[in-house]
Amino acid sequence: MATQSQPDWQRRVHTIRGIMGCCHVLTDDDGAVLLDTGLIGEPWFIRRCLRRLGLGPKSVRAILLTHGHLDHAGNLAWAKAWCGASVYAHPLEQAHIDGVYPYRGVNRWCGRLERTGRRLMGVGRAVPIDVMLNEGDALPFWGGLRVVHLPGHTLGHCGFYSTKHDVLFSGDLFASYFFNVHLPPPILNSAPALIPASLEKVRRLNPRFIVPQHYDMLDGELHRARFDLLLRKLKRRWSKPVTL
Numbered sequence: 001m002a003t004q005s006q007p008d009w010q011r012r013v014h015t016i017r018g019i020m021g022c023c024h025v026l027t028d029d030d031g032a033v034l035l036d037t038g039l040i041g042e043p044w045f046i047r048r049c050l051r052r053l054g055l056g057p058k059s060v061r062a063i064l065l066t067h068g069h070l071d072h073a074g075n076l077a078w079a080k081a082w083c084g085a086s087v088y089a090h091p092l093e094q095a096h097i098d099g100v101y102p103y104r105g106v107n108r109w110c111g112r113l114e115r116t117g118r119r120l121m122g123v124g125r126a127v128p129i130d131v132m133l134n135e136g137d138a139l140p141f142w143g144g145l146r147v148v149h150l151p152g153h154t155l156g157h158c159g160f161y162s163t164k165h166d167v168l169f170s171g172d173l174f175a176s177y178f179f180n181v182h183l184p185p186p187i188l189n190s191a192p193a194l195i196p197a198s199l200e201k202v203r204r205l206n207p208r209f210i211v212p213q214h215y216d217m218l219d220g221e222l223h224r225a226r227f228d229l230l231l232r233k234l235k236r237r238w239s240k241p242v243t244l
């Protein structure tokens with residue numbers, strides 16, 4: 001929610017709230033960028049958001065994906081057809097986008113949920129990634145965004161860091177709600193052993209603001225504070241936190 005004291009960048013982050021999480025429209029003088037595409041209902045909200053800003057589909061310069069889970073990429077085929085912008089994602093997310101990722105162990109539940117979602121909602125059609133992202137890539141959007149590879153939730157899970165605004169869009173590294181900041185549930189994590197290193201990477205990056213994709217209110221300072229709280233909680237919980 002907008003407040004008087006919110007930093008300027010936050011006025012250019014538009015939250016599209018879906019049934020499971022959020023995706024975002026990032027705007028600046030050059031146009032708009034979609035950060036994830038949501039699951040169901042979001043196309044209407046994305047179109048309305050752009051309309052209110054006086055923008056059309058041709059203003060969308062890129063579709064950035066944090067990862068290919070259905071609640072983030074479910075509308076990807078729609079978004080690509082609607083605006084024609086290129087899809088940017090880590091190559092390891094292609095199997096998720098296409099619904100063919102070989103989930104294993106407890107993570108199979110994630111695959112079952114996604115298959116059910118695809119069947120019931122008719123979303124999640126296969127879409128090729130146009131531009132493969134890798135750690136450190138510099139993207140010419142929203143004043144410059146740097147790709148921060150944060151594997152663990154999925155193998156190709158990425159955040160996007162704006163040096164200009166010192167804000168990290170952290171994807172599903174953690175979820176941030178009032179009294180409940182937490183890692184994604186184990187059934188949703190494909191490579192949980194990699195999560196501690198990704199958390200440490202963000203701690204070292206030390207962004208002033210963080211915006212996850214599952215949260216209650218848009219407040220980058222609050223989510224950064226909750227991230228620190230989560231690290232303290234995990235440090236107590238994990239027997240060998242090593243660097244955390």
Ligand SMILES: [Zn+2]
Nearest residue numbers: 067069153172
């Ligand atoms: Zn996810």
Ligand SMILES: [Zn+2]
Nearest residue numbers: 021069071172
């Ligand atoms: Zn998610």
